[in-house]
Amino acid sequence: MIYLNAFLFAGFVCAIAQIILDKTKLTPGHITVIFVVLGAFLDVFNIYDQIILWAGGGALVPITSFGHNLTHGAIHGYNTEGVLGLFSGTLDLTAAGISAAIIFAFFMSLIFEPKD
């Protein structure tokens, strides 16, 4: 059942993004930024946590979960360390994704030739 929910939610987010991309003159960069901010906003009152419980991996794969993790880390940092935690906790949960993208991209760009 959670597989169906994952399919529906991830597909729904992507379809909305595609409609915005076709109907307006925004670039894909704008769309990803909009969805990151939306995910960060939905975490303020723990709405996104409910969506993750319902859709599982379908809610964790889209870029909205990136924004969700950023806000989640910042709030968790504030709760444990106070105001300084807002700065030290922000990238806590997303660090793995950013580091992985940078490390893989660096070494693979050394190995592979660009293809046109």
Added chain:
Amino acid sequence: MKKSYQEIVQKNYPKENVLTNAIIAFISGGIIGIIGQILIDGYSYWLDISTKEATVCMLVTLIFFSCLFTSLGFFDKWVNFCKCGLIIPITGFAHATMSAALEYRKEGLVTGIGMNMLKLSGAVIIFGVVSSFIFSLIRMVVGLL
């Protein structure tokens, strides 16, 4: 003269079929979501780790494969076909980073790869961090009231 040129441009501008594109994005994005859920279940079952750690493993796996497919050259065609179905999932973030790194590698390690790798995906990190800072400040103020 200028007006007629504009009319010709309008006439020959490729018409994007909104409905077809949305359905393709829906299906491809949904498949990525199912793959993510399968990977989470698989990792937490075979490696005996918690769902949170399995989520990190799943994201790293997806990033690894989209970097690999981008450098092998065929991921660009998939992105052109699925559009938002592959841009909105984390694969789009990895694809943007990888293609910038590949494009600028000719210009050297530091000036090429180092300075340009996050050219496209930097926007996501910057706006994500700034907005999450503002939202957690709001949450903090609401919590104090």
